[in-house]
Every structure is written in structure tokens, then in C-alpha cells.
Amino acid sequence: MATFDVAFDQAVAKAAPGVSPSQQRMGAITTPLEEVLHTVEKFDFDATRLVVAASIVGEQYRTLKTNLSRFKEMEGVGTFVFSSSVKEEGKTTVVVNAARAFARDRGVKVAVVDCDFKRPGISAACRVQGKAGIEEVLANLAPLVDCGVYSKRDNFAVFTIKARPGETTELLSPAAVERVIMELESLFDVVLIDTSPVLSTAEPLVLGAHTGGVVLVVKANSTQRESVLYAQGRLEQAGCRLLGLVLNARPSYVPRFWWLRKYDYFQDEYRYKAK
Amino acid sequence: MAANGNSTDFRDYVRVIFARGWWFGLVTLGTLGLAFFYSFYVSTAGYTARNEITVSDRNYGSLPKDIVRGSDWIRRTTRAELDLKRSVNARSIITEAAGATGKKLSEADAASMVDSFSDDLKVVQSKEGSFIKLSYSAADRKLAAAVLSLFIKRMIASCVIMQVQELNAEVETLLSLKERLSDEVAAAEKKLDEMKTVAPELRLTATTMALLRSGKDIATMPSTEQAVAVFLELQRDIIMLDGEIADTGEQIETTKREIAAEPEVVPTRRKVEAIPAVAEAVKKRDALRLRMAQLLANSTAEHPLVKQTQAELKSLDAFLSTAATQSTVEVVLEANQKRGGLQEKAAALTSNLAGLQQRRAKMVESAEKWREKLNAMPADLRIVRDATLDYEKKTNNLSLVTDKLVQAQIKRSLEIDQVGTYYGPTCDPTEVPEKSDRPKHALHLVFGFILGIVAGVFVVYAMEFTDHSVKDQRDLRLYTKAAVLGVVSDYNQLKAVVTMTSTARAAPAKKYLLAAVLVVLAALLAWSVWEKWPRNQPKETLPAALSASTVSTIEEAMKMYSTPAADLEKYMGAEPAEVSLTPAVESAPEEQPGPALSE
Numbered sequence: 001m002a003t004f005d006v007a008f009d010q011a012v013a014k015a016a017p018g019v020s021p022s023q024q025r026m027g028a029i030t031t032p033l034e035e036v037l038h039t040v041e042k043f044d045f046d047a048t049r050l051v052v053a054a055s056i057v058g059e060q061y062r063t064l065k066t067n068l069s070r071f072k073e074m075e076g077v078g079t080f081v082f083s084s085s086v087k088e089e090g091k092t093t094v095v096v097n098a099a100r101a102f103a104r105d106r107g108v109k110v111a112v113v114d115c116d117f118k119r120p121g122i123s124a125a126c127r128v129q130g131k132a133g134i135e136e137v138l139a140n141l142a143p144l145v146d147c148g149v150y151s152k153r154d155n156f157a158v159f160t161i162k163a164r165p166g167e168t169t170e171l172l173s174p175a176a177v178e179r180v181i182m183e184l185e186s187l188f189d190v191v192l193i194d195t196s197p198v199l200s201t202a203e204p205l206v207l208g209a210h211t212g213g214v215v216l217v218v219k220a221n222s223t224q225r226e227s228v229l230y231a232q233g234r235l236e237q238a239g240c241r242l243l244g245l246v247l248n249a250r251p252s253y254v255p256r257f258w259w260l261r262k263y264d265y266f267q268d269e270y271r272y273k274a275k
Numbered sequence: 276m277a278a279n280g281n282s283t284d285f286r287d288y289v290r291v292i293f294a295r296g297w298w299f300g301l302v303t304l305g306t307l308g309l310a311f312f313y314s315f316y317v318s319t320a321g322y323t324a325r326n327e328i329t330v331s332d333r334n335y336g337s338l339p340k341d342i343v344r345g346s347d348w349i350r351r352t353t354r355a356e357l358d359l360k361r362s363v364n365a366r367s368i369i370t371e372a373a374g375a376t377g378k379k380l381s382e383a384d385a386a387s388m389v390d391s392f393s394d395d396l397k398v399v400q401s402k403e404g405s406f407i408k409l410s411y412s413a414a415d416r417k418l419a420a421a422v423l424s425l426f427i428k429r430m431i432a433s434c435v436i437m438q439v440q441e442l443n444a445e446v447e448t449l450l451s452l453k454e455r456l457s458d459e460v461a462a463a464e465k466k467l468d469e470m471k472t473v474a475p476e477l478r479l480t481a482t483t484m485a486l487l488r489s490g491k492d493i494a495t496m497p498s499t500e501q502a503v504a505v506f507l508e509l510q511r512d513i514i515m516l517d518g519e520i521a522d523t524g525e526q527i528e529t530t531k532r533e534i535a536a537e538p539e540v541v542p543t544r545r546k547v548e549a550i551p552a553v554a555e556a557v558k559k560r561d562a563l564r565l566r567m568a569q570l571l572a573n574s575t576a577e578h579p580l581v582k583q584t585q586a587e588l589k590s591l592d593a594f595l596s597t598a599a600t601q602s603t604v605e606v607v608l609e610a611n612q613k614r615g616g617l618q619e620k621a622a623a624l625t626s627n628l629a630g631l632q633q634r635r636a637k638m639v640e641s642a643e644k645w646r647e648k649l650n651a652m653p654a655d656l657r658i659v660r661d662a663t664l665d666y667e668k669k670t671n672n673l674s675l676v677t678d679k680l681v682q683a684q685i686k687r688s689l690e691i692d693q694v695g696t697y698y699g700p701t702c703d704p705t706e707v708p709e710k711s712d713r714p715k716h717a718l719h720l721v722f723g724f725i726l727g728i729v730a731g732v733f734v735v736y737a738m739e740f741t742d743h744s745v746k747d748q749r750d751l752r753l754y755t756k757a758a759v760l761g762v763v764s765d766y767n768q769l770k771a772v773v774t775m776t777s778t779a780r781a782a783p784a785k786k787y788l789l790a791a792v793l794v795v796l797a798a799l800l801a802w803s804v805w806e807k808w809p810r811n812q813p814k815e816t817l818p819a820a821l822s823a824s825t826v827s828t829i830e831e832a833m834k835m836y837s838t839p840a841a842d843l844e845k846y847m848g849a850e851p852a853e854v855s856l857t858p859a860v861e862s863a864p865e866e867q868p869g870p871a872l873s874e
Contacts, residue, residue: 057766064761094763215760221294223745225754232755244760247748251765253293 033109033150033157036187042153044127049093053100064094064246065101068215071243072190077212079181079191080243081115083204085231087197089219090248092121095194102190103155110156111148111188115203116196117171123160126151133162137180138171144183157188172206181210198231208240215243220250295735302734303727310723315807318714322416324423326705328352328407328431347441349400351434352407356398359429365392368429372421375821380418388413396426416708417815424705424821431702431825432832442687449680456673463666509642516635523628530621537614553598560591704822713809 033039051057071077082095095112102110114122114134123129128149132142137159150157184191193211195204208214214235218228228245235242292299330348358364366389373380380388388395399408409427413419563584570581745751748759816822826832 051766055766055769057764057769060761060763064763067760090763216757218745218751220765221744221746224743225745225750226743228745228751228755232757242757244758245751245755246760247745247751247762249765249767250747250762251294251768253290 033187034152036145037148037150037157038131038146039150039152040128041151043151043158045096046125046127049096049125051093051097051100053104058097058101061097061101062104064098067244068098069102069190071212075212077243078189079185079193079211081193081195081204081207081211081214081240082217083195083198083208083214083231084217084219085197085199085223085227087119087200089197089217089223091116091217092125092194094217094246094248095192096122096125099156099190099192100154102192106155108190109188111159111184111191112156113159113184113191113193114161115172115193115207117161117163117203118165118196118201120161120165122158122194126158126160128158128160129162130158130160134159134180135161135163135171138176140176140179144180144187159184172203174206174210177206177210181207198234199227205235205238205240208235209238213241213243215246217246217248219248222249291739292732292735295738298738299731299735302731303724306727306730307720307723310719310726314714314716314719314723315804318719319414320711320713320809321412321414322419322708322711323410323412324416324420324705324708325408325410326423326427326702328409328427328702330405330407330701347438348434351437352398352400352430354437355430355433358433359426360393360396362389362392364429365389368422368425372418372425372821375425375818376417376421378415378418396423412712416711416812417817420705420707420817421821424817427702427705428823428826429835432835435826435832438690439687442683442690446680446683446687449676449683453673453676453680456669456676460666460669460673463662463669467662467666506642506645509638509645513635513638513642516631516638520628520631520635523624523631527621527624527628530617530624534614534617534621537617550598553595556591556595556598560588560595563588563591702825705817707815707817709811709814711809711812716804716808 051061068080071080082091082098084091099110099112102108112122112126114120117135126149128151130147130149132146134147136142137144137147144159147159148157149160181191191211193207195201195207198204198214198216204214216228216231216235232242359368366385369380369385369388369392373385395413396411397409401407409423411419411423411426413422567581567584567588570578570584574581576582745754748762751757751759826835
């Protein structure tokens with residue numbers, strides 16, 4: 001993170017005691033989330049999706065978080081739509097772990113919103129379910145706060161889908177999307193939206209047009225190059241901004257015994273070190 | 276993070292192989308396994324017996340070279356090989372070899388051996404015919420050696436028989452020729468005898484011929500013989516004269532040509548000037564004239580110098596005119612002297628020629644006279660002469676043929692007596708091979724391994740080139756031109772590594788167990804290779820009947836082919852005894868007078 005003026009930080013600390021400088025910088029509201037949302041002690045994460053923070057992959061998620069928060073700092077973009085070109089590229093895993101990386105900073109308010117109505121995954125990944133589903137919020141049948149669940153220990157909120165797949169139709173009207181996004185942005189510093197694939201559904205296009213931009217998750221050795229190009233073109237056509245790409249599940253090709261000894265710190269530095 | 280990833284690195288090529296390591300290993304080990312299977316289970320082992328027939332020429336001894344020739348052996352062995360490789364002979368050889376060595380061959384095995392006999396048995400002849408290399412491959416080593424031994428024995432035997440047949444044929448041809456010539460000689464003799472009885476004067480004429488041939492004094496001869504002698508003398512002289520006349524004519528022609536080449540000399544100015552004194556005088560005169568002109572240009576004619584120069588000029592002109600006439604006469608005379616000599620010589624030769632021709636005409640006249648006398652003599656003289664000459668010629672032919680026949684008979688007797696010991700083909704006993712022609716396992720395995728690696732690389736790269744999925748962030752950047760925000764490693768792979776390592780640390784017993792299993796497997800493999808690896812067999816020998824590959828006598832050779840006794844007798848032949856060495860040498864004929872003349 002960029003270092004700001006020390007004098008400015010001290011001035012802020014003096015004016016508003018109890019609020020950290022980073023909170024001030026991210027422009028977060030000071031109301032604690034425990035008072036607003038339904039609160040649990042901790043999420044019971046799905047072990048297959050959970051990444052140990054003190055590992056290589058945890059470090060890589062922190063790098064991703066750093067690159068994303070750069071958008072917040074520079075352009076004020078705090079809402080990121082996570083999508084992919086085809087299904088099963090690891091969107092939900094990336095979103096949950098990125099949220100955990102964001103939430104390591106206790107002063108930042110992070111929300112994870114599940115907008116993949118065909119294959120919802122967030123409630124299964126975190127093993128929680130809000131009082132209302134996000135589809136009800138979008139249809140203006142329930143208030144947003146009824147949908148969210150906040151975990152004190154994990155320090156981020158989750159907005160899940162309640163309806164079974166196929167029950168929902170035409171929820172993402174631009175007006176409703178705009179209203180819900182505004183509401184979310186007023187509550188949270190960072191909003192991570194988990195959506196469906198670009199090439200097969202329209203949700204990411206609608207959401208991307210009303211938020212800061214879309215992040216495409218690409219699974220290594222699985223997604224075809226042409227698929228990524230098509231998805232890029234589709235986003236461009238719909239007027240969405242492609243913030244960047246995330247390469248997921250990239251295997252290491254050096255043998256294991258070697259890998260453990262030599263490249264256990266940053267294996268990619270080996271390949272791309274400056275010549 | 277993704278800086279400087281645009282160029283392709285050597286590590287990228289390695290990555291391609293590691294990324295599909297399982298495929299690579301599978302293909303490599305699969306190919307190696309195929310090579311192993313082929314080497315130890317598919318390719319069959321066999322034994323090759325080898326031997327060499329030597330047709331040495333160092334034992335020619337005193338025999339002439341054309342009696343024993345290497346090329347004959349090439350021809351004979353080639354014929355014998357073609358004959359012995361026929362399936363009937365192959366079957367008999369294989370059956371006999373199996374019987375002698377005590378091997379029991381199944382019908383199918385024997386049939387397959389007969390089928391591949393001509394391929395299994397290889398015969399290589401040297402160019403000069405000095406040695407022949409033979410080899411035979413079979414599954415059983417003793418059988419291989421036995422078959423080869425028998426083959427060589429039969430080959431030599433049939434060569435020997437062929438040789439005897441050729442010798443006999445030659446002798447027979449010469450014998451029939453001799454018979455025919457003897458008949459002719461007898462007929463000529465009979466004719467001479469008839470003439471003798473019919474004409475009593477023939478005795479005289481025959482004697483005349485003999486005398487003429489012996490070159491005795493003509494004075495002692497009777498008149499008829501004198502006539503013949505004088506006529507012949509005259510004829511000889513005429514021929515000599517003809518030669519002389521031709522020589523003289525040639526000489527005349529030569530002289531005429533020389534005269535034509537020598538041209539008649541005519542005096543000319545140039546020839547005079549060629550004399551050095553004259554040339555010098557001319558040069559001096561020219562100088563004086565020049566000086567004169569210069570003086571006259573500067574002074575009058577009365578000047579003493581001018582007058583002196585004029586006097587000098589006058590004397591020089593006088594000298595030149597006299598010198599010209601004198602030298603011209605000398606040169607012309609000298610040149611025409613040679614020509615005159617040649618013309619004289621030609622005249623002398625012409626007169627000589629006329630004399631010779633006159634003499635010849637006289638001689639011809641006298642010879643004609645003598646010829647008339649001779650023509651008046653009985654015509655029997657000529658007939659008897661022809662008959663005598665015919666008889667002599669035939670006798671000569673007969674003696675030549677007799678000579679050749681004697682040589683052929685000597686050769687035959689020598690070769691038949693000393694077959695296989697003196698100069699014929701020799702061969703060491705065939706040995707049982709000790710080492711099998713095992714397939715080259717090490718070569719197969721190394722080759723299979725290398726081929727496997729090549730095939731593995733090929734397969735892996737083929738898969739890589741047909742796979743269009745995203746491999747890494749460089750692919751993303753190159754294709755989409757968008758920023759890569761993060762790269763997330765495969766967490767499952769990482770977890771697997773961590774799990775494996777921790778498990779191995781937690782339970783070392785399992786590791787040792789795995790190592791033990793691997794060691795046992797490797798030991799089993801090594802043992803199987805050790806067992807199958809080729810090694811030398813103990814030494815073994817063929818039974819005595821088969822061990823000797825050569826044939827020492829013709830009887831042995833004939834027995835091998837079970838020829839009837841009558842044929843054997845014929846080949847052995849009582850004929851060599853008929854014409855023995857001693858009388859043959861004595862009867863070597865020189866120019867002998869016919870029986871009619873000896874009386």
C-alpha cells in the first residue's frame with residue numbers, strides 16, 4: 001500500500017479518535033457492522049476452497065488484493081465483479097479468498113455478494129444463509145441488511161442467494177442493480193460480486209456496466225485462449241470495463257522434491273526474473 | 276510479477292516435458308518394455324558352425340600349372356553347392372546328421388530346416404578359388420556342426436567325382452582321335468605300297484626324292500635326276516637374277532630422282548656478291564662515292580683530294596669487274612660437277628641392266644629346254660611325291676595326339692592316386708560352436724531406451740502443440756493484451772506436497788517398505804536378465820564318423836553317392852595302365868621317314 005503523508009494521518013487520528021488512518025483513507029463509514037447485519041462468530045468455511053493464509057497461495061491472494069485496492073486508491077473503484085469465460089474456473093474460491101485477504105485489515109469493510117443465480121456457491125463455501133436472499137433484495141421485497149451475514153472473526157459480510165437455481169428470472173434490471181450497488185457501496189469499502197460465466201449468461205455484463213469493472217478468472221491449462229478472447233470482446237461490446245485477469249490454479253512444473261527445496265518461496269520469480 | 280516474459284527460454288522446452296511427465300514416462304518405459312520383450316522373448320537364439328575349405332596351390336610340386344587350376348574348383352564347388360542345396364539332398368544330409376548325433380528331429384522341425392536350408396547354409400568363395408568359407412545356423416549346436424561337416428564332405432566328394440569325370444572324358448576323346456588318325460596313316464601307307472607294286476620305276480623316283488632332299492652331289496646321279504637338279508638350279512638362278520634386275524632398276528630410279536633434285540647452276544649477280552671479298556669491295560666503293568659527292572659539293576674537280584678519290588674508285592671498279600668474271604666460272608663448275616657424276620652413274624647402271632636381262636633370257640631359254648625334258652619323264656614322280664608328303668603329315672599328326680594322350684593319362688593317374696592329399700581341397704574337422712548367436716540384448720535395450728525418449732518427446736510435443744489452453748500469464752498477456760492482476764498457484768498440488776512430506780516424516784517405516792519392495796523387484800529383474808544373458812557352452816565334439824570333413828580316396832567319394840560298381844570301375848579305369856609312361860615317352864615322334872621309304 002502506498003504510504004501517505006504522516007502528518008495527515010496524525011491529523012486524522014486526532015480529529016476522529018478510534019478510527020484508523022486506513023479507514024479514513026478508504027472512506028469507510030464508522031458504524032460497526034455488528035450493529036447493522038446479522039452477525040455470526042465465524043464462518044464454517046468449506047475446507048476444499050479455503051487457503052491457508054501463511055502459504056504461497058495466501059501470499060498470492062494478498063498480491064491480488066493489493067492490485068485491486070490500487071483501483072480503490074487511484075480511481076475510487078471499490079466494487080469488483082468476478083466472472084470468467086466458462087464455468088468452473090474457480091470464481092467462488094478466488095472471491096472468498098480475496099475477501100479474506102482484504103479483511104485481514106480490520107478497519108476495511110468487505111462484502112461478498114453472490115450473484116450467480118444458476119450455480120450459487122457462496123452460501124455453500126461459507127456455510128451461512130441470510131434471512132433474505134439477494135434476489136429478494138433486487139426485487140425490492142426485502143431490505144439489504146436482512147440478506148447479509150457478518151462474521152466477527154473473519155471480518156467480512158456475505159450476501160447469499162436463497163432461491164433454488166432456476167426459480168429466479170429477470171432480476172437484474174439496471175435500476176434495481178444500480179440501487180442495490182449504491183446501497184452496498186454506502187455500507188462497505190470493498191464489494192466483491194461473484195457472478196456467472198460471461199460466455200453463457202448476461203449477469204456479469206449487466207453488473208459490470210453499473211460497477212467499477214469486471215475481473216476475469218482464468219483457469220490455467222483448462223480455459224482455451226479463444227474463450228478468453230471471446231469473453232473480452234463480449235464485455236467490450238456490453239460497455240463493461242475489464243479491470244484485469246486472474247490466472248487461477250496454475251500448476252508448478254518443476255519436480256516436487258526440487259520445488260520444495262528451491263522454489264518454495266516465490267516460484268514464479270524463477271521464471272520471470274529480470275535478465 | 277509478470278515482467279520480461281516475452282521471449283522463449285530453454286526452460287520452456289523443459290517445462291513442456293515436465294508438464295506431461297506422466298505421458299513422457301509412460302511412452303519411454305513402454306518402448307523400453309517392448310524392446311525388452313522383443314529381445315528376451317521374441318528373437319530366437321541359434322548356433323552357427325563355421326568351417327573353411329582350402330584349395331591350396333603350394334602343393335603343385337613339379338606338375339605344370341595348367342594341370343591344377345583354382346578356377347576349376349570354383350566351377351566344381353558352385354555346381355556341387357547348387358546340387359546339394361536341392362531339398363532332396365538337404366533332407367538326406369539333415370536326416371543323416373540327426374541320426375549320427377543322436378538328435379531326434381520332429382517331422383515339422385526337419386521340414387522347416389529343409390525349407391530354410393539354402394538360407395541357413397552360406398557359402399562364400401574367394402575370387403582366386405583358393406578357399407571357400409561355409410557356415411550353417413541351426414537351433415542345436417551339435418546338429419549344426421554335423422550338418423556342415425556332412426555338407427562339406429559331400430561337396431568335396433562330388434567335386435572329386437566331377438574332376439575324375441572330366442579327366443576321363445579328355446582321355447576318351449584323345450583315344451578316339453588317335454584311333455581315327457591311325458586309320459588314316461594306315462590308308463596312306465597302303466596307297467604307297469600299291470604304287471610301289473604298280474610302277475617299278477617308282478622305286479627309282481622315290482630314291483631320287485630322298486636324294487634331292489639330302490642334297491647329295493648331282494654328278495653321281497643318273498640322267499633323270501640330273502635333269503631335275505639342273506632345272507631346279509636354273510630356276511633358282513633365274514629367281515636370283517630377277518632379284519638383281521629389280522635392284523638395278525631401283526638404283527636407276529633413285530639416281531634419276533637425285534639428278535632431278537640437283538638443279539643446273541646458272542651464274543647470277545647475287546651469287547657473285549655472296550663472295551666476302553667482293554662484298555667488302557662493294558661496301559668500300561659505296562663509301563667512296565658518298566665521300567666523292569661531299570667533296571664535289573665543297574670544292575672543284577681540280578682539288579687533289581678529289582683526284583685521289585677518283586683514282587681509288589677506278590681501281591676498285593677494275594677489281595670488281597675481274598673478280599666477278601673469275602668467281603662466277605668457279606662457282607658454276609663446282610655446282611655442275613656432282614650432276615655430271617650422277618649422270619655417268621645412271622648410264623653405267625642402264626648398261627648393266629641390259630646385260631643382266633640378256634643373261635636372264637638365255638637362262639630362261641635353257642630352263643625351258645630342261646622342262647621339256649622333264650615333262651617327257653613319267654608322271655608317277657609327282658604322284659609319289661604327293662603321296663609321300665601326305666603320309667608324312669598324317670604320321671606327324673598321330674604322333675602329336677599320342678603325345679597329348681600320354682600327358683592326359685599321366686595327369687589322370689596322378690590326380691586319381693592323390694585325391695585329397697596331394698593338391699586337392701583340404702579342410703580341418705568341423706568344430707561344435709561354443710557360443711550361441713544370441714540376440715544383442717544390450718544393444719536392444721539401449722536402442723529401445725533412446726527410441727523411447729525420442730518417442731516420448733515426440734508425443735509430449737505433439738500434445739503441447741495441439742493444446743490451445745492458457746498455460747501462464749504470458750499467454751494471457753500475449754493474447755488478451757489485458758493486465759494480469761494475480762496468479763494463483765494450484766493449491767491442491769501444494770497441499771499434496773505438504774501432505775506427502777509430512778506423512779513421510781511421520782511414518783519412515785512405509786518409506787523403507789517401499790524401498791525394500793523396489794529393491795526386490797530390481798533384484799528379480801536383474802536375476803531374469805542374468806539367467807537369460809548368453810554365455811559359453813561347454814566344449815563338445817562330433818562323433819568320429821562326422822569329424823573328418825575331407826575325402827581321401829575316390830572309393831570313399833563314390834561310396835558316399837552309392838554309385839554302382841560298374842561305374843566305379845569305369846571311373847577308376849583300367850585304361851591308365853594300358854598306356855604306361857615308358858613307351859609313351861619313347862614313341863614321342865620326330866620327323867620319321869614313312870615305312871615305304873625305309874626299305
